[in-house]
Amino acid sequence: MANVGRMVKESIIQELSSTLAKRPNLFVTTVNRLPSAEADSLRQKLYTSQARLVLVKRRLGRRTVEQLNVPGLAELLEGSVGLVLPGEDVLPAAKLIVDFIKTHEDQLAVRGGMVDGQLLDKTHVEELASLPPKPILLAQVVATLESPMADVIFTLEQLIGDVAWLLGEGGGEKTPLPATQAGGQAEATPAQAASPLPETPTQSGAPAAPTAQETTPKQEEGTPS
Numbered sequence: 215m216a217n218v219g220r221m222v223k224e225s226i227i228q229e230l231s232s233t234l235a236k237r238p239n240l241f242v243t244t245v246n247r248l249p250s251a252e253a254d255s256l257r258q259k260l261y262t263s264q265a266r267l268v269l270v271k272r273r274l275g276r277r278t279v280e281q282l283n284v285p286g287l288a289e290l291l292e293g294s295v296g297l298v299l300p301g302e303d304v305l306p307a308a309k310l311i312v313d314f315i316k317t318h319e320d321q322l323a324v325r326g327g328m329v330d331g332q333l334l335d336k337t338h339v340e341e342l343a344s345l346p347p348k349p350i351l352l353a354q355v356v357a358t359l360e361s362p363m364a365d366v367i368f369t370l371e372q373l374i375g376d377v378a379w380l381l382g383e384g385g386g387e388k389t390p391l392p393a394t395q396a397g398g399q400a401e402a403t404p405a406q407a408a409s410p411l412p413e414t415p416t417q418s419g420a421p422a423a424p425t426a427q428e429t430t431p432k433q434e435e436g437t438p439s
Contacts, residue, residue, distance in 0.1 A: 223274055230268065230278045233299055238282065241298040241311055241327035241339060242290040245269060248321040256322075259310050264301025269294065286333050290325045304329055305345055312343040 234240060245253075257267050270278070275295040276288045300307035308327075315322050326335045334342070 226268075226270065226274065227278050230270075230297070230299075231281050234278075234282060237299075237302075238284075238331040239300050239304050239327075239329050240279070240287075241300065241307060242275075242287075242325045243296040243298060243311065244292060244323045244325055245294045245296045246321050246323070248318065252318065252321065256310075256314055259314070260298065260307060263303070263306035263310060265307035265310070266299050268297045268299065270297060271295070282328070282331075284328055284331060284333055287326075287328055290327075292325070296322070298327075305342065305347060308339055308343040312340055 253267070253269070260267055272291050272293060272295055275291045275297060278297075279287045279291065298307055298311060311322075311324055315324060324336055324339050326333065327339050328334060329342070
């Protein structure tokens, strides 16, 4: 019988060690005269969240957690120990334990635990249990990340709208600039072509005004001066 009992204990240790090696999450509770019916009720509630409750002796529990090499974890095991092994999500199991303790304070107490290989004390477990469920928590994180992105998109839409407005204004009718000739001079407008500049006498072909020499009469030959 002693050998059978030892084999059972070793089997329990191996099973718990294998489970904790794959998923290093654990909550440690102290059980004090908890009726079997209440313990079964807690097991059923934990089962709905893919968690389970294992009641072990303090010595056997310490042998199990010492293999994890987490400082301070073995010291959490005092008296009759209830190890809660959560599923993939640790939040539901933590909430169930804390809620169950509210109506069974004299029979069950949480001492701490381990999440992802990190030691948690009683306060941290209670804080963990107060967090919203994982889907709501993820939605809040996504909303927080999307908020700055929404501001950026709104700003970009404003800039695009402003640029489109400026392009629309710039694409309206423009005052035509005078066309340049090949030589770089502007072509004359119709009004300029119709009113030619007044011509100077030399330009119109009229005789030029006589010079001073031409106005002095020549002396005839033989006329005394």
